[in-house]
Amino acid sequence: MTDTDHSNFDDGHGADLEGAGSKAGDHHDFSDPLFFFDSTPVLGSVDTPGRVKPDKRFEMKVYGRKKRMPDGEDIEFWGFEDRENRANKEPILPSSPMRVTEGDIVHVEIKPAKRQHTLHLHGIESDTHNDGVGHTSFEVTGSYTYQFSAGAPFRALGDERPKTRGAGTYLYHCHVNTTLHFQMGMYGSLIVDPIEGPGTAFHNGPTYDIAAERVWAVGEVDPTWRDLGHAAGMKGGDAGLNQFNPVYFHINGQFQPMRRGKTNPRRVISNKSVATEGKVGGEPILIRYAHASYTRHSIWFEGIDSGKLRVEVIASDGRPFDGLAPNFAQPFELTEPLEAAAAERYDFLVTPLKKGSSKATIVSYDWITGKELGVVKTTIRGL
Amino acid sequence: MRRNHDLLLEAAIDRAGGLAPVVVTSGALAAALLVWERWFHTSVLGLDGSWLGSLAYLPLLWLLSAGSILLARPITDRLDVGRRARLVWDAIAICSILGVAFVVVVVVHDLLFAPPQPTSAPGASYLTDEQGLWPAVRHGFGDSLVAQIVLLPIALLAGIGFRDRTNAPLSEASLPTKPTRDPLTGRHTGSTAALLSRREALQFGAAGTIAAAIGSGGLVTLTTEKAHAAAPVDVTPWLSRGVSLFINEGTKKMIDGTPVYMWGWGFESEGVMERDGLHTPGPVIWTHEGETVELRVTNTLNENHSFVINGVVDSGIISPGETVELQFPAPSAGTYLYQDALNLPVNRVLGLHGALLVMPADRTMRSHPALDLQYWEFTSQWVWIFNEIDPAFNAMAQADRTIKPSRFTRDFVPRYFTINGRMGSLAAHVETAPDTVIEDSLDNPALIRMVNAGIATHSPHMHGNHVYVLSTDQQLEHQIMWKDQVMMKPGVTRDIFLPFNIPPNAVYWPPHPDGAAFLKELHGTDMEGKFPMHCHVEQSQTAGGGLYPQGLVTDWKIK
Ligand SMILES: [Cu+2]
Ligand SMILES: [Cu+2]
Numbered sequence: 047m048t049d050t051d052h053s054n055f056d057d058g059h060g061a062d063l064e065g066a067g068s069k070a071g072d073h074h075d076f077s078d079p080l081f082f083f084d085s086t087p088v089l090g091s092v093d094t095p096g097r098v099k100p101d102k103r104f105e106m107k108v109y110g111r112k113k114r115m116p117d118g119e120d121i122e123f124w125g126f127e128d129r130e131n132r133a134n135k136e137p138i139l140p141s142s143p144m145r146v147t148e149g150d151i152v153h154v155e156i157k158p159a160k161r162q163h164t165l166h167l168h169g170i171e172s173d174t175h176n177d178g179v180g181h182t183s184f185e186v187t188g189s190y191t192y193q194f195s196a197g198a199p200f201r202a203l204g205d206e207r208p209k210t211r212g213a214g215t216y217l218y219h220c221h222v223n224t225t226l227h228f229q230m231g232m233y234g235s236l237i238v239d240p241i242e243g244p245g246t247a248f249h250n251g252p253t254y255d256i257a258a259e260r261v262w263a264v265g266e267v268d269p270t271w272r273d274l275g276h277a278a279g280m281k282g283g284d285a286g287l288n289q290f291n292p293v294y295f296h297i298n299g300q301f302q303p304m305r306r307g308k309t310n311p312r313r314v315i316s317n318k319s320v321a322t323e324g325k326v327g328g329e330p331i332l333i334r335y336a337h338a339s340y341t342r343h344s345i346w347f348e349g350i351d352s353g354k355l356r357v358e359v360i361a362s363d364g365r366p367f368d369g370l371a372p373n374f375a376q377p378f379e380l381t382e383p384l385e386a387a388a389a390e391r392y393d394f395l396v397t398p399l400k401k402g403s404s405k406a407t408i409v410s411y412d413w414i415t416g417k418e419l420g421v422v423k424t425t426i427r428g429l
Numbered sequence: 430m431r432r433n434h435d436l437l438l439e440a441a442i443d444r445a446g447g448l449a450p451v452v453v454t455s456g457a458l459a460a461a462l463l464v465w466e467r468w469f470h471t472s473v474l475g476l477d478g479s480w481l482g483s484l485a486y487l488p489l490l491w492l493l494s495a496g497s498i499l500l501a502r503p504i505t506d507r508l509d510v511g512r513r514a515r516l517v518w519d520a521i522a523i524c525s526i527l528g529v530a531f532v533v534v535v536v537v538h539d540l541l542f543a544p545p546q547p548t549s550a551p552g553a554s555y556l557t558d559e560q561g562l563w564p565a566v567r568h569g570f571g572d573s574l575v576a577q578i579v580l581l582p583i584a585l586l587a588g589i590g591f592r593d594r595t596n597a598p599l600s601e602a603s604l605p606t607k608p609t610r611d612p613l614t615g616r617h618t619g620s621t622a623a624l625l626s627r628r629e630a631l632q633f634g635a636a637g638t639i640a641a642a643i644g645s646g647g648l649v650t651l652t653t654e655k656a657h658a659a660a661p662v663d664v665t666p667w668l669s670r671g672v673s674l675f676i677n678e679g680t681k682k683m684i685d686g687t688p689v690y691m692w693g694w695g696f697e698s699e700g701v702m703e704r705d706g707l708h709t710p711g712p713v714i715w716t717h718e719g720e721t722v723e724l725r726v727t728n729t730l731n732e733n734h735s736f737v738i739n740g741v742v743d744s745g746i747i748s749p750g751e752t753v754e755l756q757f758p759a760p761s762a763g764t765y766l767y768q769d770a771l772n773l774p775v776n777r778v779l780g781l782h783g784a785l786l787v788m789p790a791d792r793t794m795r796s797h798p799a800l801d802l803q804y805w806e807f808t809s810q811w812v813w814i815f816n817e818i819d820p821a822f823n824a825m826a827q828a829d830r831t832i833k834p835s836r837f838t839r840d841f842v843p844r845y846f847t848i849n850g851r852m853g854s855l856a857a858h859v860e861t862a863p864d865t866v867i868e869d870s871l872d873n874p875a876l877i878r879m880v881n882a883g884i885a886t887h888s889p890h891m892h893g894n895h896v897y898v899l900s901t902d903q904q905l906e907h908q909i910m911w912k913d914q915v916m917m918k919p920g921v922t923r924d925i926f927l928p929f930n931i932p933p934n935a936v937y938w939p940p941h942p943d944g945a946a947f948l949k950e951l952h953g954t955d956m957e958g959k960f961p962m963h964c965h966v967e968q969s970q971t972a973g974g975g976l977y978p979q980g981l982v983t984d985w986k987i988k
Contacts, residue, residue: 076861079685079976081854087951096941151936169913171893171932173940174957175948179892181857182959182984184951194934212933223977225967279975282685287971288844340966342886342916365895365911372801375908387888387916388965413886413966414841 083280086180088162091188095175098193100153102146105129106165108158108232113139115267115294116304122272123231126156126165126220139299140263140338141218141234148197148213148241148249155191161276162187166221167236168389169214169364170194178221185222196238213240213248214364215261215334215391225287226278229271233338235261238364247332248366252377252395255329258322264408264422265299266292266339290340295410295420302422309420314405316425323427324398331426333394333406337386341410341419346383347396347426349404354428359384361393398428447610454587455494458527461579462490469575474556475548489534497526520584527580528573535569536562613667613715615794615809615875617868663706665783665812665849665864667713668698673725676734676747676769676781678827679707683845684852685973689820690827692730692769692780709850710814710882711767711783716759718790718798727752732829737770738785746771762789762797763903764812764878764922774884774919775832778841779823782882784812784922796876796899796924805899805926808873813865815917815981816850816883817843817969841884846969846980853972853979857961867927867985875927875985881917887969887981890914893960894933897926914965929987932960958987 075081106126115121128142146152156165162185166178172194175183184190197212220232240249245256268291279285295302295309297320303313315321324331337343349355357380360367369376377395386392403425410419467483470476501522508518545556545568555571557564610617675695680688694711695704716722726736728747736744742757769781789798795805819841825832848856849865859866867875877896881887895911901923915925931938939945945957963970963982972979 074860076854076858077682077684078854079972079979082978083976085952092947095944095947096937098936166892167934168890169895170934171895171960173932173935173937173944174893174959175940175944176935177892177960179961181978182956182961183948193936195936196934225970225977228967279971280977282973282976284974285971286974287977288968288974289842290968340968362910363895363913367908367910371804371909373905373907373909375910378908385916387886387914388967389888389890390912390914390916413968414843414884415838 079282082181087184088180089184089186089188089190092184092186092190094153094191094193096193097191098151100193101150103153104142104144104155106142106154106156108156108163113299115269116301117294117307119269121267121269121294124227125231126218126234139231139296140265141232143234143261144218144236145239145244146196146236147239147243150196152194152196153191154218155189156186157189158187160187162222163227163232164190164221165192165218167192167194167216167218169216169391170196170218170236180222197240211249211366211368212364213238213251214361214366215336215393216364217263217336217338217389217391223277223280226271226274226276226285229266229268229290229339231265233263233265235263235334235336237261237334247360247393247395248368251366251368252360253329254332254395255324258324258329258331259334260320260322260331261334261336262297262320262408262424263336263338264343265296266290266341266410266420267294267296268292269294292339292341292410292419295422297408297422297424302420309422311421311423314423314425320424321426323403323429324396326398326401326428328398331396331398333396334391335386335394335408336391337388339410340388340413342413342416343386344383344409344411345386345392345407347380347394347404347406349396349398349406349426349428350380352400352404354398354400354402354404355426356397356399358395358397359392360395363391396426398426401428403427450587451495451498454584455491455498457583457587458494458497458523458580459487459490461583462494462527462531462576463487465576465579466572469572470545473550474545475550476545486534490531493530493534494523494527497523497530500526516585516588519588520581523584524577524580528577531573531576532566532569535572536565539565539568610809614811615807615873616811616863663708663850665708665710665713666696666698666701666703667715668696668701669715671697671699671723672712672714673697673704673727674711674736675704675706676726676728676730677705677707678730681707681709681850683818683820683972684855684979685976687820687973689818689845690823691818692734692776692826694781694783695729707780709780709782709816709847710880711781713783713812714767714785715788716785717788717792718759718762720759722755722757722759722785724755725752726755733771734769734776734781735771736767738765738767739770741765741785743770759787761903762787763900764880764924765903766880766882766920766922768882772832772834775822775826775834775837777882777920778816778818778837778884779826780816782814782816782880784814784878784880786810786812786878794876796878796926797903797905799905800899805897806874807876807926808929809867809869810876810878811865811867812849812878812880813889813983814849814880814882815887815889815964816847817885817981818845818847819843820845838884843883843885843968844974845972846883846964848981848983853976853982857982857984862983865983868988869929869986870988871929871931873929875929877925877927878922879915879917879925880922881919884919885966885969886919887917888914888965889917889962889981890965891927891960891962891985893985893987894927894930897928899924899926927985932987959984960986 109127110124112120112122126141164178164185176192216236218236220227240246246253279287300315300317300320302309347357358377360377367375367377405423407423409421505518505522555567677695681691693707693709695706696712728734731749733746741760744753747753765785767783767785769776794807855861895913898910940957948956961984969981970978
């Protein structure tokens, strides 16, 4: 395990930093291929406009370290690492998780150190300067604190909603050269608990066993992209970022065992951060699935076939299925594999019906050919 | 929080139905008030006074009337009443505000000059010969109340007039000549036109030419020559009557300058003609349930093509040079993909695709007649068509080589990704993509009809607001989910509803002025409230293998 200390970050467009960040307003030629490159402001450190006192605070440093793959290769990952995880030199994949409660004012500070990054809180909808998108706001090399309110008032469907409709599963990530940076590992989960706290899926929603709850951030790794620099392709030239050929497949950075260069469907990921168990007749298990890659997924619980599990889909993309409007989604029982596209999240409420272990499977399919690329499997055990 | 007064005024005018109706209605109210007041004073009350002196008040009354209209709408917007009751309430609110304003005018007039003396006329009992505030107020209220006899009917009539125009997508014949919002799409056509002329002056100078034509949907079609010498920036026209389509070929320039041979569409319809055009996607064809669609499709190329809408119409083979006439009843409400279905998906992906949209027979602004209007009525509607390009196959088509679908699907390496035929910065600015970039004020929901004409599974992601997924391939979802990601498989159409809510996690709204000012300083333009929409299968954010994010991206903005 080597600490490469951002070595790969240096062949970015640092030298052109002064040239970057010219005003979009000065720049009327939208047909210029470098339009976004030239008009995205790259700044050092920026103060958060209208900064208020936070209820929760995260301080994310950017790291780059290598991790060993199931076939023995050492692969570079980049990520965000929260202050509390920093002592741990083991690369975190995905990036440090965040957990907040509805109604919290949250501060997420990033400290990119060398090259510019942003942190986009995917599914959290704040104002533009806290959205973390370079071409509509700015990228930073020093630091910026993203400010948002978790579960603020929704004015949806033309009427005033309670302050409690944003509990659920989110997926934050870097929004700079995202094709590369996301895939390098610069993503992590953000969980918003309802005002009832952990153990309840959403306000007035079902309860679950906290010890058995799991986030399944399902990711894929294309080793060829590891040779690319921080700003690969940004100034033109074919960096190959239109072709994604994943070889390694994981849940929460726990890789599916391999055989002859491919994932081995007979094995499972048994690591306790992924596999889980629950008492028959006890509180159900909450699985927070997040698609953290670029293929099409198909998710299935074999325990449904064998009568060991009952699985309900209760929320998606940080929005509970609470049936508040006509035709609006209500929790439904899973009876066939659920398909998911890039960055979708689904929350599954899993009830063990019989004792014994059964597999959960997520298959990845190529976005064009539909060819099966790999699989991840883990187990859910009824006690 | 800072409020942008210009925007507020614009929003108020917008709410009231547009500038022209406001000016006309307020003019009518002011004139009626003046004439009535004069006639009432002379003929009924037996007072005398000069017409000329009264006329001097016309500009003031006109302004007050306009102000009353602008103030009244936001107030009645809060009422939870039906459309007809709303008309009455609008009229009452306008007349009440104007009535009070008129009292103030009379009082000020009386205090500055002299109040009218009482006469023996039967209605004149509210006049006294005393001086002072109280008699002036009595005079003002009396006149104001009596004046409601003429004001109320005018306000009511005017309301019926412009309510109809803002809400009902009626036949083309009923279109106003210069609507602020296009009645079909709900888009701000007025501002687009203004923007074009500004752009013409600023950006393209004398060298650029802009040919603008108002399509039958009231939309603007434009072609610019300077920005793309080889490929004109074209706005997808929305056509409905007498539509002829031409299957053409030509070269388009990708965002990195690479020229790529493509198939595309020319068209002819009432008032718009671009027979030799190379539109990819083709024109949006729109109609209502219960109507009959008539189309002529001409194949100008030297190989066979076809025009197919799954389950609706199939032209069969259209031979080189042949024209087919198609006539079919409009299918049920929803969004349909039309395509050349020969050699599927090859011909479609090489450019021969577009959208047919069918609106409910009752002319309501909703995706499907079974959707509750209280929740799902939209203000504007949009079509977003996704596609991708592998120039290697386009080159094969140019060389008239046969492309096997199996090989196409197996070997396709997408290098360019488009939304409505454009990529990246060209797709993300209203100047170059007025048919794609959505800009509106809060609580003006947009219906977005997404069509995946490409070969890849896309995952469009909306920043700023979650969207409601209403239907897939014209079938209403029985579980409407509130999503920030929407899976789009090849060939699929899905209608989504962008609510234009306040971004729910913003600590401030309107956004903090320091943030808005900072972004404006950085970008030289207003960025606050602007959010991207992009496909989250991030390979789609590239062009030619890099240039992030010059791919399937656009922006939308809360004004
Ligand atoms: Cu994202
Ligand atoms: Cu994004």
